[in-house]
Amino acid sequence: MPELKNDRLLRALLREPVDITPVWMMRQAGRYLPEYREIRKQAGSFMALCTNPELACEVTLQPIDRFPLDAAILFSDILTVPDAMGLGLFFEEGEGPRFSRPVRSATDIDKLPVPDPEAELGYVMDAVRLIRRELDGRVPLIGFSGSPWTLATYMVEGGSTKNFSIIKGMLYNEPAMLHRLLGITADAVIQYLNAQVAAGAQALMLFDTWGGVLTPRDYMAFSLEYMSRIIAGLDREHEELRVPVIMFTKGGCQWLEAMADTGADALGLDWSTDIGEARKRVGDRVSLQGNMDPTVLYAEPTRIRTEVADILRRFGPGSGHVFNLGHGIHPGVPPEHAAAMIDAVHELSAPYHRPS
Amino acid sequence: MPELKNDRLLRALLREPVDITPVWMMRQAGRYLPEYREIRKQAGSFMALCTNPELACEVTLQPIDRFPLDAAILFSDILTVPDAMGLGLFFEEGEGPRFSRPVRSATDIDKLPVPDPEAELGYVMDAVRLIRRELDGRVPLIGFSGSPWTLATYMVEGGSTKNFSIIKGMLYNEPAMLHRLLGITADAVIQYLNAQVAAGAQALMLFDTWGGVLTPRDYMAFSLEYMSRIIAGLDREHEELRVPVIMFTKGGCQWLEAMADTGADALGLDWSTDIGEARKRVGDRVSLQGNMDPTVLYAEPTRIRTEVADILRRFGPGSGHVFNLGHGIHPGVPPEHAAAMIDAVHELSAPYHRPS
Numbered sequence: 001m002p003e004l005k006n007d008r009l010l011r012a013l014l015r016e017p018v019d020i021t022p023v024w025m026m027r028q029a030g031r032y033l034p035e036y037r038e039i040r041k042q043a044g045s046f047m048a049l050c051t052n053p054e055l056a057c058e059v060t061l062q063p064i065d066r067f068p069l070d071a072a073i074l075f076s077d078i079l080t081v082p083d084a085m086g087l088g089l090f091f092e093e094g095e096g097p098r099f100s101r102p103v104r105s106a107t108d109i110d111k112l113p114v115p116d117p118e119a120e121l122g123y124v125m126d127a128v129r130l131i132r133r134e135l136d137g138r139v140p141l142i143g144f145s146g147s148p149w150t151l152a153t154y155m156v157e158g159g160s161t162k163n164f165s166i167i168k169g170m171l172y173n174e175p176a177m178l179h180r181l182l183g184i185t186a187d188a189v190i191q192y193l194n195a196q197v198a199a200g201a202q203a204l205m206l207f208d209t210w211g212g213v214l215t216p217r218d219y220m221a222f223s224l225e226y227m228s229r230i231i232a233g234l235d236r237e238h239e240e241l242r243v244p245v246i247m248f249t250k251g252g253c254q255w256l257e258a259m260a261d262t263g264a265d266a267l268g269l270d271w272s273t274d275i276g277e278a279r280k281r282v283g284d285r286v287s288l289q290g291n292m293d294p295t296v297l298y299a300e301p302t303r304i305r306t307e308v309a310d311i312l313r314r315f316g317p318g319s320g321h322v323f324n325l326g327h328g329i330h331p332g333v334p335p336e337h338a339a340a341m342i343d344a345v346h347e348l349s350a351p352y353h354r355p356s
Numbered sequence: 357m358p359e360l361k362n363d364r365l366l367r368a369l370l371r372e373p374v375d376i377t378p379v380w381m382m383r384q385a386g387r388y389l390p391e392y393r394e395i396r397k398q399a400g401s402f403m404a405l406c407t408n409p410e411l412a413c414e415v416t417l418q419p420i421d422r423f424p425l426d427a428a429i430l431f432s433d434i435l436t437v438p439d440a441m442g443l444g445l446f447f448e449e450g451e452g453p454r455f456s457r458p459v460r461s462a463t464d465i466d467k468l469p470v471p472d473p474e475a476e477l478g479y480v481m482d483a484v485r486l487i488r489r490e491l492d493g494r495v496p497l498i499g500f501s502g503s504p505w506t507l508a509t510y511m512v513e514g515g516s517t518k519n520f521s522i523i524k525g526m527l528y529n530e531p532a533m534l535h536r537l538l539g540i541t542a543d544a545v546i547q548y549l550n551a552q553v554a555a556g557a558q559a560l561m562l563f564d565t566w567g568g569v570l571t572p573r574d575y576m577a578f579s580l581e582y583m584s585r586i587i588a589g590l591d592r593e594h595e596e597l598r599v600p601v602i603m604f605t606k607g608g609c610q611w612l613e614a615m616a617d618t619g620a621d622a623l624g625l626d627w628s629t630d631i632g633e634a635r636k637r638v639g640d641r642v643s644l645q646g647n648m649d650p651t652v653l654y655a656e657p658t659r660i661r662t663e664v665a666d667i668l669r670r671f672g673p674g675s676g677h678v679f680n681l682g683h684g685i686h687p688g689v690p691p692e693h694a695a696a697m698i699d700a701v702h703e704l705s706a707p708y709h710r711p712s
Contacts, residue, residue: 163686165654172655172663215627215649217666254610254628271571272610293571298521299528307528310573330519 001200002137009071009140013203013244013266013287015320021312021349022070023342024142027328028063029075033335035062046091050077053126060131064139066335067342070322071139071203072131074196076124078146078207081188082155084115095159102158104166109181114188117195124192125199132200143201145193147208147249148185148230149223155181164213171222178222186226190233197235197243205246205268206230212251219255228262246289250327253278260285271326276314288315289322292341297325297333301340308344317352357556358493365427365496369559369600369622369643371676377668377705378426379698380498383684384419385431389691391418402447406433409482416487420495422691423698426678427495427559428487430552432480434502434563437544438511440471451515458514460522465537470544473551480548481555488556499557501549503564503605504541504586505579508534511541520569527578534578542582546589553591553599561602561624562586568607575611584618602645606683609634616641627682632670644671645678648697653681653689657696664700673708 004010008022030036036059043049050056060075079097083089088100103109118125131141154160156167156178170178193204211223227247236243247259248268259267260282269278269290278288296307308323315321323345329338360366364378386392392415399405406412416431435453439445444456459465474481487497510516512523512534526534549560567579583603592599603615604624615623616638625634625646634644652663664679671677679701685694 163651165651165686165688168649168651169654172652172659212628216630216633251607251628272568272607274572277572293524295519295521295524296528298525303528330521332521 001132004140004202005137006070006139007241009142009322010203010241010244012319012322013246013289014242015284015287017355018319018353019350020346020353021321021323023323023345024069024071024073025063025325025329025338025341026073028067028069028073028338029059030329031331032329032333032338033062033066035066046077047089050075050080051123053123053130056123056127057130057134060127060141061134064135067339068346069139069342071142072135073142073205074124074128074131074144074201076127076144078144078151078209079154080121080124081115081145081185081192082151084117084120085112085155085188087155097154098159099155103152103155103181106177106180109177109184112181112184114184114191117192121192121195125195128196128199128201140202141200142203142205142246143193143196144205144207145189145230147206147211147223148182148189148226149214150208150210151185151189152178152181153210155185164210171218182222182226186229186233189230193230194233194235201243202241203244203246204234205248206264208247208249208252211249216255219249219252220258223249224255224258224262227264231263244287246322248289256281266322268324269326274314275311275321276316279315279320284320287320287322289324291324291326294325294327294330294333297329297337297341299337301337304337304340305344305348308341309348312345312349312352315352319353323349357488360496360558361493362426362495363597365498365678366559366597366600368675368678369602369645370598371640371643373711374675374709375706376702376709377677377679379679379701380425380427380429381419381681381685381694381697382429384423384425384429384694385415386685387687388685388689388694389418389422391422402433403445406431406436407479409479409486412479412483413486413490416483416497417490420491423695424702425495425698427498428491429498429561430480430484430487430500430557432483432500434500434507434565435510436477436480437471437501437541437548438507440473440476441468441511441541441544443511453510454515455511459508459511459537462533462536465533465540468537468540470540470547473548477548477551481551484552484555484557496558497556498559498561498602499549499552500561500563501545501586503562503567503579504538504545504582505570506564506566507541507545508537509566511537520566527574538578538582542585542589545586549586550589550591557599558597559600559602560590561604562620564603564605564608567605572611575605575608576614579605580611580614580618583620587619600643602678604645612637622678624680625682630670631667631677632672635671635676640676643676643678645680647680647682650681650683650686650689653685653693653697655693657693660693660696661700661704664697665704668701668705668708671708675709679705 244265247264253273266287600621609629622643
């Protein structure tokens with residue numbers, strides 16, 4: 001493997017000194033980029049793009065070619081794992097993801113296999129290998145998975161949901177059954193992420209998009225517990241640097257202390273919390289990733305710059321911050337506004353990293 | 357006015373002793389009730405129901421007739437005020453609310469009148485008077501309004517929104533203009549709520565449905581500030597008891613301390629926070645209303661009962677708790693499940709109110 005020329009992301013995640021604050025954006029390979037929309041049109045469908053390693057590699061690298069970002073993130077979908085478990089993922093135009101065979105009963109759960117990632121998710125591993133080769137050491141590659149709870153919401157509801165009524169009915173009426181589903185899903189995610197690392201992923205992120213819809217008690221038992229198991233099950237000692245893990249629960253900023261005790265190296269923050277307050281709460285146990293409101297990118301570049309300055313100032317001096325949005329970049333954002341944010345992070349963060 | 361036979365709600369909101377914990381449900385007059393669906397069908401449209409005082413009174417009383425609830429809440433919509441400001445509210449079947457004349461420019465804002473509630477929202481005041489008469493002192497009547505920030509999201513976006521891109525664009529690029537809009541809206545809400553109290557509302561609730569999409573800094577400046585102004589502008593000394601105000605920001609549980617300093621008597625909680633922890637944080641400054649996850653009502657009645665017991669235990673002994681859901685009751689909930697919750701609150705809360 002070629003030497004990593006920019007290891008800021010990995011160093012910041014591991015709270016080692018950096019020259020400037022690293023920055024990347026959730027959904028940085030996405031619809032706000034005209035070159036992405038072009039490839040997406042060629043591919044014909046979102047899943048055709050995900051399952052074609054060459055195209056997945058191409059869109060992963062598009063934002064890296066355009067902006068001085070400090071990380072690439074694998075272009076894929078969080079629902080590849082349940083799809084490989086046999087649930088039949090499909091997308092209807094203008095709708096969210098759907099499963100043709102949702103999981104509703106103990107029988108459904110007993111039938112679920114733990115997929116062999118190289119055999120059944122080979123297109124993901126091929127994409128990881130190809131991206132690493134094409135990146136040629138420019139920046140590290142982040143692999144990822146949905147959290148078991150988040151995956152289970154789609155697996156049980158059969159798609160996107162507003163009220164989570166079916167899975168919460170299961171949580172309240174059949175908790176043991178839901179725990180079995182989450183346990184199998186966690187095992188599948190462990191194998192999936194370990195395979196991504198073996199294929200070349202240099203950092204990992206767990207997306208717990210829907211943990212925030214739970215009560216604190218149920219979040220601990222039905223989401224955080226399974227993310228902890230995953231972290232404990234990962235084989236993270238690869239190449240020179242340890243493979244860091246970022247844990248992100250959207251709407252989970254009330255539970256940062258508990259999240260910091262799971263063995264995660266970094267926590268993703270949405271924009272509902274002051275990052276300086278969050279840093280005080282978690283101390284030096286974890287790094288923090290975030291947390292600019294994605295809608296700031298609708299503002300004028302000068303306003304974007306003052307917002308970046310504000311977040312850097314709130315985090316304060318020292319390593320342990322990866323600048324990011326608090327959620328995915330919106331499709332309507334002008335790419336020049338993303339550039340303004342990235343440049344501002346690099347230009348304005350140097351003073352916070354000078355040795356004192 | 358007839359004497360109030362059940363003043364538990366008012367006493368709990370004012371942290372005075374009660375015999376058992378009072379309970380009501382957000383959206384208790386709603387689609388989960390077959391008798392509501394019947395009247396709604398007769399009315400033809402949601403707005404026809406809201407603007408007809410007799411029908412609004414009838415649906416307000418339906419849950420009171422069916423369940424031993426401790427409060428009635430005016431049946432109305434939060435968008436009546438912007439509608440009276442001339443924005444042209446309409447509903448398309450299966451869609452959310454829409455405005456035909458959204459507010460996008462300084463000129464739009466300068467044209468906005470502060471409506472005279474008795475003249476332009478007379479149907480609401482007539483409904484309040486009629487409900488008070490028909491309630492005949494059984495339980496107190498809660499009046500309400502949307503918060504200025506929440507109303508402004510609809511006024512600027514022109515309806516429901518996922519990303520709040522237009523209003524946040526205004527917030528970041530034209531903050532002074534947005535402040536002017538919020539100031540006018542706050543003035544309109546003050547007059548609207550004072551008119552509701554004059555017509556007979558015995559408690560008030562501010563619904564800040566969308567405050568939780570803001571950063572902490574912007575929540576304080578663009579939502580909480582205007583709710584504080586409203587509370588300061590209310591004429592609350594009526595009849596025997598002071599008219600208490602409940603402030604509810606969905607997704608705002610990280611900011612309870614700041615909310616408790618506004619002069620509100622009670623804070624509504626969604627289910628993302630342990631109510632016992634919330635009580636420790638706000639001390640005896642405010643009462644708390646909440647905070648059962650509405651999806652618990654999909655569970656079996658025995659499970660609903662254990663959840664009620666858990667929330668009562670977490671809140672602990674003494675007054676200052678109004679039991680409620682953390683958000684509106686879902687349309688698919690069986691009415692018997694709501695009954696199970698209400699009965700459990702009354703039956704299980706008595707030990708927490710015995711003089712020690």
